[in-house]
Amino acid sequence: FKKLFGQVTDHLVAEDEVLVVALDDVNYLFYDAEASDTLYSLLRAHEAHTGARIGVIVISSDPDLDVIAELDGRVQSVFRPEDVYFPSYDTEEIVAILRERVKRGFRDGVIGTEELDRVAGLTTETGDLRVGIDLLRRAGLRAEMRGSTEIAGEDVDAAYEKSKYVHLSRSLRGLADSERLLVDVIARSDGEQAGTVYEIFREETGLGYTRYSEIVNKLARLGIIDADYAELEGRGRSRELSLAYDADAVLDRL
DNA sequence: CACGCAACTACCGGTCTGCA
DNA sequence: TGCAGACCGGTAGTTGCGTG
Structure with a gap:
């Protein structure tokens, strides 16, 4: 460097x-x-x-x-930036952007207005355009696999089962080995206290609490896990670690 | 009600290791 | 040999319960 x-x-x-x-x-x-x-x-x-x-x-x-x-x-003390705020896309803008992609990526008539609206609706729900673009691609491939030249509503729904995890796949891909291992441990002991999870983590990796704590924080900030302080945990305070996603979906992608 | 304690987290300085 | 990244131990801080 x-x-x-x-x-x-x-x-x-x-x-x-x-x-x-x-x-x-x-x-x-x-x-x-x-x-x-x-x-x-x-x-x-x-x-x-x-x-x-x-x-x-x-x-x-x-x-x-x-x-x-x-x-x-x-x-x-040296970074005094001007703020420029860009509001997130509303449904109308999402539809316009997706329509542009459709025009470039598909032949005319491959996707109808109803199906496109469905894609846009699901995209708005997740708040990320990447989901919508991934959804178009997967739905298109699925229609093709069926030997159809048109995307049906069920293609969109089936594709969404994969596309809704684009964030997860992306986050997991960037993790180091010990970080993925901790995700794995948490996936298998969902909802346990930080101390309990650490015991298992230490047995499998031999790493110390400091490293463990840093990784927990990173995963929480990435939104892969929830680490909230549990109410009434006997003495002191303790965090409860749980996956922010479906455990099977996470284990599939590890 | 102040205080000590258990069970954690947060942070810092430092070592170890692999690489070019 | 210098550098960067991974990791660790020590220690201070936080929180809420039990106790006198």
Whole structure:
């Protein structure tokens, strides 16, 4: 990193250029607690490499995440961004976007208005356009498998059983071995207390509580598991760990 | 009602290891 | 040899119950 970054900043100084870095989906950096270090390197580059000018644009797709508040003080003091808020797509906009995809991806008449509305409705429910696009693809393939040139309502419904998990598949794919193992343990002991789950986790991995706690937090922030403080748990407080998805769906994708 | 304690979580400094 | 990532131990902080 140091070597590469040094080359970049040297180039900026030599050519008298300004680098603008756009970080799409930054929320994922927060889930890994990497956001502050990343922004710090970029925004304070001029301290280590005099004359290097770097600006940052950050794009978050998690409305519950307060980007500025979650950053370190040392980053907050140099990162004073302008906020631009983009509201999520409404059903009408989703339909328009999906219709455009349909036009490009399918022959005329492959999907009717009724079926497209159904896709749009399911997409609105999950709040993610990726679900809708995946849904079109799967429904189309399913119709083709049946030897039909038209997508039927049941193609959409059957495809949705897979498409609704695009988030899950994507999240799981990015996990390290020990993280996947913990997901596996939680899937098999759903709803247990943090301490109980740790016992099993330690037996299988030999890792310490610190690492365990960090992984639990990461999985919770990714939305793979729920880790809520349980009410009335004898002494002190304890978190209850459970999957945010259907256990079989998770185990299938591990 | 203050206090200690159990059962956790959060954080920090540091070691170990693999890689180029 | 230098670096980055994974991991650990120690310790401080949080919470709510039991106790005198």
